[in-house]
Amino acid sequence: MKNIFDYTLEELEKLFVAVGFKKYNASQVFDWVYKKGVLDFSLMSNISKNLKSFLIDNYSLDLLKISKVIRDKKSSKYLLELSDGNKIECVLLKHDYGNSLCVSSQVGCNMGCAFCESGRLKKVRDLSLSEMILQIVTVEMEECIKVDSVVVMGIGEPFDNFEVLKRFISVVTCPYGLEIGQRHITVSTCGLVPKIKEFALMNTQVNLAISLHASSDEVRNKLMKINRAYPIREVFDALDYYIFKTNRRVTIEYVLIDGINDSEEDALNLVSLVKGKLMYVNLIPYNETSNFTFKRSNEFKINKFYDILKKNGINVIIRKNIAGGINAACGQLRAKESA
Ligand code: SF4
Structure with a gap:
């Protein structure tokens, strides 16, 4: 049975018209599900008996099963079980300015970044639309909050x-769905150049972040396999194109790993890549895990790296790791469960 969360509004409109219902019935169903949080077709009082029966016979409204939640004051990490038994993670961060949810897009990952728990667990499959959307809906219902x-x-x-x-x-x-503004969505890529260009052509206001993590091909080739296919120059050409098309600022994510990518030379290389561009740099002290030998850079090195960027006029912050204590680096909880 297909899940109703597997449809966009346009897809549901087309489906309803194709089987003899009205186009506007789709926005009614969306309104019940996403706005009123009603997960029972029989309770949708403004739709016809026929449509109710059609939906009850053919569609489900199942949420994801919560396998585990680890909470601290400002964050909750969810391990969620999919209908085929695979598990994914999402992390809720409660900021002063609102609730932010970090969602997964695949079961595992094939990109094989050397420092990443998710990359250790190879890609099993892509997530479906419902499996991505339901991370948000399931957490909202469980926590009684709005993401x-x-x-x-x-x-x-x-x-x-x-x-x-x-x-x-x-x-x-x-507007009938989760109604979160485009500027409140960020998509992070490890640097799939053709897709960055395709994304630019979508001409949305959605934010783009790039996991860079090294400022020379020599270091990045070691840390991120993807760099052998799309080296740094090509990634930055694609980012320039994205900025040209959208006029949106790009976030450069840079995890600082002791002795690997945190030297003065690394910082200066990064300056030359980013300087004068509509980009800002997020420095992220590495979150150590038991499965890797990588170590977090010490405070002195982190501050020095930051100072070099700052002195050269780069917009930069050191990201506080507010969820580190609950294994919030991507894939850590799932990796632990399957270890
Ligand atoms: S860092 Fe991102 S792209 Fe790289 S292996 Fe991990 S999940 Fe995949």
Whole structure:
């Protein structure tokens, strides 16, 4: 039985018209599900008996099963079970300015970044639209909150699941759907150049973040396999194109790993890549895990790296790891469960 969360509004409109119902019935169903939180077709009082029966006979409204939640003051990490038994993660961060949810896009990931728990667990499959949307809906219902912003930065490479990502953005931003503004969505990629260009052509206001993590091909080739296919120059050409098309600022994510990518030379290389561009840099002290030998850079090195960028006029922050204590680096909880 197909899940109703597997449809965008346009897809549901087409489906309803094709089977003899009205186009506006789709926005009615969306309104019940996404606005009123009603997960029972029989309670949707303004739709006809025939439509109710059609929906009850053919569609489900199942949420994702919650396998585990780890909470601290400002964050909750969810391990969610899919209908085929696979598990994914999402992380809710409660900021002063609102609730942000980091969602997964695939079961595992094939990009094989050397420091990443998700990459250790190879890609099993892409997530469906419902499996992406239901991370938000399930957490909202469980926590009795509204998610204000969404970051597609959990397990998986979102641009490797591009068609579903586009439909996901459509439901998240839909006025009858989750109604989260485009500027409150961020998609993070490890650098799939052709998809960055395709994303630019979508001409949305959705934010783009790039997991860079190294400022020379020599270092990035070691850390991120994708760099051998799309080296740094090509990634930055694609980012320039994205900025030209959208006039949106790009976030450069840079995890600082001791002795690997945190030297003065690394910082200066990064300056030359970013300087004068509509980009800002997020420095992220590495979140150590038991499965890797990588170590977090010490405070002195982190501050020095930051100072070099700052002195050269780069917009930069050091991101506080508010969810580190609950294994919030992507894939850590799932990796632990399956270990
Ligand atoms: S960092 Fe992102 S792209 Fe790289 S392996 Fe992990 S989940 Fe995949």
